[in-house]
Amino acid sequence: MTELEKYYQKFDEAHRLRTRHGQVEFRVSMKYIHDFIPAGHKLKILDLGAGTGAYSVPLSREGHSVTAVELVAKNLAALEAQHENVNCWPGDARDLHFLDDDSFDMTLLFGPLYHLHGDEDRLRAFSEARRVTRPGGLIFAAYVMNEYSVVTYAFRQHHVKELLKDSRLTGDFHTVDCEKDLYGYVRLEDVDRLGELSGLERVKLIAVDGPADYIRRELNEMDEEEFEAFVRFQLASCERPDLMGASSHIIDIRKKGSE
Numbered sequence: 190m191t192e193l194e195k196y197y198q199k200f201d202e203a204h205r206l207r208t209r210h211g212q213v214e215f216r217v218s219m220k221y222i223h224d225f226i227p228a229g230h231k232l233k234i235l236d237l238g239a240g241t242g243a244y245s246v247p248l249s250r251e252g253h254s255v256t257a258v259e260l261v262a263k264n265l266a267a268l269e270a271q272h273e274n275v276n277c278w279p280g281d282a283r284d285l286h287f288l289d290d291d292s293f294d295m296t297l298l299f300g301p302l303y304h305l306h307g308d309e310d311r312l313r314a315f316s317e318a319r320r321v322t323r324p325g326g327l328i329f330a331a332y333v334m335n336e337y338s339v340v341t342y343a344f345r346q347h348h349v350k351e352l353l354k355d356s357r358l359t360g361d362f363h364t365v366d367c368e369k370d371l372y373g374y375v376r377l378e379d380v381d382r383l384g385e386l387s388g389l390e391r392v393k394l395i396a397v398d399g400p401a402d403y404i405r406r407e408l409n410e411m412d413e414e415e416f417e418a419f420v421r422f423q424l425a426s427c428e429r430p431d432l433m434g435a436s437s438h439i440i441d442i443r444k445k446g447s448e
Contacts, residue, residue: 193304196371197261206243209408209416213401213423214438215243218299218329220424221395221442222248225295225327235293235321237282237314238300242268245275256293258282260301283313291323299331299440306366306373308383315387324447328389329440335364335374337402337437377434380441389443395427396436403437 205211222244226232231252236245239257241264249255256276259265269277278287282301296318305311318328339362343349352358357365364374375383384391401408401423408416426432433439 192369193371194261194263198263208405209411210398210401210405213408213420214398216420217395217397217423217427218244218331218440219247221393221397221440222295222297222329225392225442226253232294233292235288235296235318237285237296237298237318238303239268239275239277239297240264240300242271242273242275244297244299246271246273249273249275256288258285258288283310283317285317285321288321290320292321294323294326296322296326296328298328302330303333303372306368306370308386311373311383312386315383315389319387319389319445322445324445326445327392328443328445330384330443331397331438331440332375332380333372333438334434334436335362335376335379336435338364338372338374340403377439380439384441384443387443389445392442392444393428394433395440395442396423396429396433397427397438397440399423399426399432399436401437 206215231254233254234248234256236255236257239245239259242257245255245257245268250273256278257268258278258280259268260279260281262279265277265279268275280287282298283305298314298318301314302311305314315328315330322328339358343352343358349358357367359365363376366373380394401419408419411419
């Protein structure tokens with residue numbers, strides 16, 4: 190069992206997206222997915238790193254043809270146990286040999302880039318996503334952001350001294366990628382670089398949860414009216430460049446050219 194699988198044996202990803210901070214991420218992500226689905230159309234959608242089906246299942250219920258690929262056996266079993274009309278595959282986003290070229294209208298790359306380290310592996314995932322997406326199709330690539338990690342883990346949880354001592358943070362507080370870590374964190378310049386190297390055209394860049402992860406307790410204390418107002422705030426501000434890098438997660442929406 191890999192370290193990633195051991196982690197997800199304990200971590201409940203389905204629960205995370207049911208929490209209030211997770212709901213902000215989910216609702217903003219779904220809003221933008223729907224924005225790129227023409228009215229009345231049903232798409233072929235690939236969900237890479239599908240987890241337990243947080244996105245696969247509702248999109249399938251909307252009538253789209255959804256294929257889910259998931260590396261962690263526990264998550265894939267939980268998805269399959271729901272008996273939804275989702276075509277499920279065990280697999281790694283870096284090797285999708287079992288899927289044909291130009292097969293999907295939309296590809297969601299929501300989990301893998303969190304856990305891959307370095308340009309080479311991330312670009313392998315991009316290359317495979319690009320290969321299986323049709324010309325003109327969209328790839329939604331999600332990242333977890335550097336400053337969120339520094340503020341919460343380094344400072345809030347009081348790890349900054351050990352991280353600096355072990356050279357796990359640079360002088361300007363960029364996290365240093367390490368294969369043994371479960372997560373890899375990026376800044377906007379990293380996202381820009383990877384997107385350019387992927388050969389995909391940027392359509393939009395969105396901060397899907399903004400400050401939600403920083404104020405979990407406060408979100409939980411809100412009544413429903415206050416919480417709905419916060420969701421509207423995030424939807425209104427998620428494309429603002431001045432707030433983008435401080436979000437805990439962002440999605441880079443890219444389009445495959447006609448080639």
